[in-house]
Amino acid sequence: xxxxxxxxxxxxxxxxxxxxxxxSTSDRVAAVYVLDPRLLGVPDLAVENPRISLVADALxxxxxxxxxxxxxxxAPEVFEELLGRYRFNAVYTAKPISWSEEEVVDEVREVxxxxxxxxxxxxxxxxxxxxxxKPVGTFTAFYRQWRxxxxxxxxGRVRRDRFAGVDAPSAGEVLRKLGIDTRRVWxxxxxWGLRRVELFDYSSYSRLRDYPHLDGSSKLxxxxxxGAISIRELYERASGVSEEFVRQLAxxxxxxxxxxxxxxxxxxxxxxRMRGIEWENDEHLVEAFKEGRTGYPIVDxxxxxxxxxxxxxxxxxxxxxxxxxxxxxxxxxxxxxxxxEYLVDYxxxxxxxxxxxxxxxxxxxxxxxxxxxxxQVEKYDPDCAYVKKYIPELEGYSCREIADPLTHxxxxxxxxxxxxxxxxxxxxxxxxxx
Ligand SMILES: Cc1cc2nc3c(=O)[nH]c(=O)nc-3n(C[C@H](O)[C@H](O)[C@H](O)COP(=O)(O)OP(=O)(O)OC[C@H]3O[C@@H](n4cnc5c(N)ncnc54)[C@H](O)[C@@H]3O)c2cc1C
Numbered sequence: 001x002x003x004x005x006x007x008x009x010x011x012x013x014x015x016x017x018x019x020x021x022x023x024s025t026s027d028r029v030a031a032v033y034v035l036d037p038r039l040l041g042v043p044d045l046a047v048e049n050p051r052i053s054l055v056a057d058a059l060x061x062x063x064x065x066x067x068x069x070x071x072x073x074x075a076p077e078v079f080e081e082l083l084g085r086y087r088f089n090a091v092y093t094a095k096p097i098s099w100s101e102e103e104v105v106d107e108v109r110e111v112x113x114x115x116x117x118x119x120x121x122x123x124x125x126x127x128x129x130x131x132x133x134k135p136v137g138t139f140t141a142f143y144r145q146w147r148x149x150x151x152x153x154x155x156g157r158v159r160r161d162r163f164a165g166v167d168a169p170s171a172g173e174v175l176r177k178l179g180i181d182t183r184r185v186w187x188x189x190x191x192w193g194l195r196r197v198e199l200f201d202y203s204s205y206s207r208l209r210d211y212p213h214l215d216g217s218s219k220l221x222x223x224x225x226x227g228a229i230s231i232r233e234l235y236e237r238a239s240g241v242s243e244e245f246v247r248q249l250a251x252x253x254x255x256x257x258x259x260x261x262x263x264x265x266x267x268x269x270x271x272x273r274m275r276g277i278e279w280e281n282d283e284h285l286v287e288a289f290k291e292g293r294t295g296y297p298i299v300d301x302x303x304x305x306x307x308x309x310x311x312x313x314x315x316x317x318x319x320x321x322x323x324x325x326x327x328x329x330x331x332x333x334x335x336x337x338x339x340x341e342y343l344v345d346y347x348x349x350x351x352x353x354x355x356x357x358x359x360x361x362x363x364x365x366x367x368x369x370x371x372x373x374x375x376q377v378e379k380y381d382p383d384c385a386y387v388k389k390y391i392p393e394l395e396g397y398s399c400r401e402i403a404d405p406l407t408h409x410x411x412x413x414x415x416x417x418x419x420x421x422x423x424x425x426x427x428x429x430x431x432x433x434x
Contacts (some may be wrong), residue, residue: 002164004082005031006093006108010125010227011058011190012156013065018122020155022092028130029092031068032082033059035174036075038100041340045072045178050310050344051226054188055148056171058228059124061190063171067163070174076107081175083115086166094227095121097256098348099266110224125227127151127235127249130257138365143247154234178291188344189307193223197234206244212313213385221345222311224252255353258363266352267333269361277361277431279331288417289324290338295416296373298381299355299401301390302381308390310344315380321358322371327423329430332359360431368431370424377403 004025009017011033023029034056035045042049062068071078079091093110096102101302103122114117123129128149136142169177200218208216223229231249238245269275286293292303302316312320324335336355340346356362360369377399381387384399394402394413401408405416 001025002086002088003029004086004088004091005029006091007031007033007062007068008094008096008173008227009225010094010231011055011062012228013062014156015154015230015232016094016158016227017124017155018092018094018318019121019158021120021289022090023158023162025090025092027162029158030086030088030164030166031066032070032078032166033062033068033070033171034075034078035070035072035178036078036104038104039075041100041346042249045180050188050342051346052180054190054222054344056175057188058190058226059171059175061228066158066160067165068171069166069168070171071168072174075104076111079108080113080115082166083111083117088096088117090118090120092120092122094124097125097259099259099263099346125141125224125231126253127231128253129262130160130253133257135261136257137363139251139254139363140255143250146250146253147246150235152236154230154232158411188222188311190223190228193220193229196220196325197223197229197237202238202242202245205238205242208242210315210380211386212316213381213383217314221347225345225347252350254363255349258353259349265356265362266348269359270356270363271361274359274361274431277331278340280329280430281331281334282328285328286330286334288414289328289330293414293417294323294328295405295410295414296323296420297384297387297391297394297405297410297413298373298377300414303389304390306342310342312343313386315376316386317354318358319371319373319376321355322369323373325359326368326427327373327418327420329423329427332356332361335359366430370427373420374406375403 003022005019005022010018023179031297037044039391040055041271042052045052096105107118110370129147130201133142133145133150136145196218197220204216208214220229235246235249262270292300294300299320302312302320306312321335324330325332330349332355339351353362357364377384377387387402388395397410401410406419
């Protein structure tokens with residue numbers, strides 16, 4: 001039996017269930033990755049985007065371990081060509097966990113069925129198959145079930161000699177031809193991620209995770225999102241050491257569960273009473289936000305971190321997202337699209353779910369949760385080390401002044417674009433007014 005394996009967001013040869021299942025059904029597996037922009041959430045491959053570089057890095061790493069062929073184009077067309085040229089009995093792949101991926105996989109399924117080839121999807125990259133969760137409405141109830149169902153059984157590495165070649169160029173050749181430069185991943189390389197899984201101090205996580213100036217969170221989200229590390233290995237390292245870390249892994253899967261139950265949450269508010277808000281979407285405020293000149297240093301620092309490192313600390317993501325929605329009265333979907341442009345760890349479902357949560361239109365049981373950008377600095381960046389790292393021009397100011405730009409004028413810096421207190425009061429009526 002000849003089997004074709006389609007890598008997508010599972011870019012590893014070890015502990016890869018779908019790949020392992022494919023190789024158990026056939027002596028030889030031909031492995032491909034298709035550079036289809038839709039799978040990367042980009043308009044085309046020519047754009048400067050950190051995810052393209054990270055995927056390129058992961059593909060080069062993977063091709064040192066398996067015989068991998070990288071093809072470029074729309075996935076259904078690539079498969080039409082491949083299935084016409086070679087005789088495969090089955091195509092194996094990991095089950096998609098995003099709307100865009102599902103759409104692409106559906107198109108490929110059609111091509112497969114037209115060619116009389118079976119498409120087999122294997123659930124992986126989660127600790128619990130979302131379809132095993134009985135209906136729940138809150139994270140706490142989800143977590144209770146999820147914790148009991150966690151499945152950590154690992155599978156072995158698929159050896160290089162189990163792969164067969166197809167007549168297609170290697171990863172390196174394709175990436176070179178497309179001008180995709182993996183050196184752009186100066187900050188985010190798969191080798192760093194693999195070492196980080198081993199070396200991260202899980203025992204300090206709950207104590208340090210909320211402070212953006214410290215190296216207290218794992219920074220593993222980019223590698224989880226492309227599947228370069230094993231979620232089961234990560235769980236095993238954290239379990240028994242940091243329940244808080246395990247809870248975060250569960251949040252990730254809670255959003256996947258919600259997506260499977262409420263597929264329309266991609267663009268529609270989960271809370272029915274929060275639909276149809278008349279967002280102001282003031283263009284000047286949107287621009288000030290996107291350019292990091294709101295006059296609230298913690299918000300602006302977050303945007304500068306996003307644009308320079310393609311990642312933001314979770315605490316600051318919460319502050320920034322809250323500010324856009326509750327202070328600037330901008331539609332959360334605009335924030336969601338903005339993050340998609342820059343985040344190296346962009347995940348369609350996690351991004352939508354977290355933006356909904358931050359906008360108080362999703363699963364947060366608190367009706368309207370407000371993050372005060374002044375108090376957040378006082379509590380989580382008490383020396384302003386984080387703010388000053390990204391906004392060095394504020395070096396000369398005391399942290400008390402930086403934290404509260406409404407009370408203290410920061411000469412030479414942007415004036416606050418809105419009054420936080422006034423705007424959050426107005427948001428409450430905006431949300432109720434509809
Ligand atoms: C507005 C907004 C948008 C976001 N968009 C994304 C996104 O596109 N992709 C993404 O991976 N995360 C997203 N997050 C969640 C979270 O901010 C990141 O997962 C986290 O900051 C990654 O850093 P870390 O790896 O150091 O996390 P750690 O604190 O070390 O946590 C370990 C892992 O748990 C998972 N995790 C942690 N927090 C969350 C969470 N709130 N929701 C879901 N999973 C979580 C991640 O896989 C993370 O790598 C978003 C959060 C907000 C508020």
